Amino acid sequence: MTSLFDSHQLGELRLPNRVVMAPMTRVRAAAGGLATPSMAAYYAQRATAGLIVTEGVQPSLVGQSSPGTPGLHTDEQVASWRQVTDAVHTNGGRVFAQLMHGGRVSHPDTTGMRPVGPSAVPAVGEVFTPTGPQPAPTPRALDTAEVPEHALAYAQAARRAVDAGFDGVELHGANGYLISQFLSSNANLRTDRYGGSLTGRVRFAVEAVSATVEAVGADRTGIRLSPGGTFWGVEETDVPELYAMLLTELARLEVAYVHLEATAEEEVLIGLRRAWPGTLIMNPVLPMGPKQTGRTEADHWLGLGADLISFGRAFIANPDLVERLRTGLPIAPVDGATYYQGGDAGYLTYAAYQYTA
Template identity: 50%
Template sequence: MLFETYELGRLPLANRVVMAPMTRVRASADGVPSPSAADYYAQRATAGLIVSEGLSPSRQGQSEPNIPGMYRDEHVEAWKPITAAVHDNGGKVFAQLMHGGRIGHPEINGMQPLGASAIAAQGTIFNSGGRLAFVTPIEMTQEQIREQVEVFVRAAERAIAAGFDGVELHGANGYLIQQFLSDNSNQRADEYGGSAENRVRFAAEVATAVSDAIGSERVGLRISPGGRFHDMHESDPAALYSALIDALNPLGLAYLHTLETATPEVAELIRRKWSGPLIVNPATVGSTRYANLEAAKDSIARGADLVSFGRYFISNPDLVRRLRDDLELTEPDESTFYTGGDRGYVDYADWSPAQPV
């Protein structure tokens, strides 16, 4: 079933294998993707769907250094040959829009980060000169909330202009959308805070506005229910994600993309309530366990429509073939994940039989 074709809305996919979004830290300081990005993504275009690395929808929304942006005409033009390379190789690609919110730092982008509340995340963030302690973000006013919704809309419109087939809103891993969802980072007293129904409001407004701009069949959302990455703590994930799905179901989104961060009971609740296509990523953030074929089959058996793979796609550009034909997988060199340059980026080879010595 994993290797069967699938209709994602009006988008035909060659199979149900998805390349998960993965930060690779290879863009220029002003957010222009590496010239090698076209090769990187084209090499992996046999995936039914590629979701790009996270793209900053604004400079203020930039979370880490040297990640691509989608807020300037230069970014649009730089991504056009990349999306064309994927399409020329038979693939489909969505752009992940990743607003860091409080996961950012003035030394990275020269701007104070925004957040649901003026509460700093515990921990540190990577910078080229070392690690920096998170700073207290600006608590967004309702006017600023409306402005950031428009930031997502403009970035989505630019992504479509750049040739992407759609966008994935990053609502996971402690970035801005999840900062509104989680009750340890959202302690607002207005209609965006307090109850689960209030805390899902920002996510729903972003999804609605982006859907209105580019079409709901071109919009996905990624979530990490109950996930703790970047100092998240959702005290009642069942109630929270039940409210979120109730708000999203009427929109007719392209998909919901969930990480396996929830308890089995919450994961089952999400599968049962969600009415659209479901992508499951079987590997959790920060885990040493990579998503593999066994995990993918289990996800399909438990209700996933598609399964996303991350780190094995780094080191196996032909991962679909290797999984389908039970070929040996190359282990990735984790020391090159975020180092920049082409090493560990475009130099992994497709599978070939071992040559006699």
């Protein structure tokens, strides 16, 4: 059976193990969406992962979901990320930038602009703003002629990511953000070519991925998906058929990987594994759910055909997670109160395992 510590070929990258650091929002960016020295240290500490996928990075200002998140749409942002990629590479790691357009999950107080989405349907819940949580506003429905420019924003950010030294990019197609909104049957009420049928609902995702592949190459392009997920109030009908159609298109584009979240029944996810011929990253537990991914869950999904396993919260408190998994050392608990508070506490203050005589 495949081991979590076997190597894996991902495009031109040889991953030394199959442990992936999952993307996690940490809201530590400086004003202007700039990456910081603390961010460089944070990711460099975790460079023993086979692959690091960064927190969500907005590809445009209107695509910013929350305050304090980094971007990849200005020259200054590109320059700020080079310290991060250099630090990870110096420590022997590999790193992809996750490109995340929030769509309707945003607020004018954060961006200075009205959020956009496939339809004028607000997200469910409160969104983060500079003055605290506020009800999600009703987005402006994109005109048909506008949709392609938002798909192209991912490709433009991908070019900037490569300029900044990233090994590749992951499009955030999950968790109720813009691509997920287009896949949704209740956030996407469109009757044009980007809505209605399954073909219409997958079109935006395919165009965003296709533009990114053209910009930086298929071997540098991945996508994260949450089949059947209900984040921010999205719903999806015909989940197996919808995602089988999407995976067929992604296979045609020969992207580097698909990153699935455990948001559907295992039987559905196994069916999608069979439908996808390329590298599959599996996030075996529900993001932000009651359970964290551990060795048992990782081995289970490797046995079901996943190629790589992504770990989220365990990486926050365990910069040496790969070694802890390899040797059976205890996994340190994480302090949820410091997820988004800013500063280095709960960010750079977790240490590697301390051996005692």
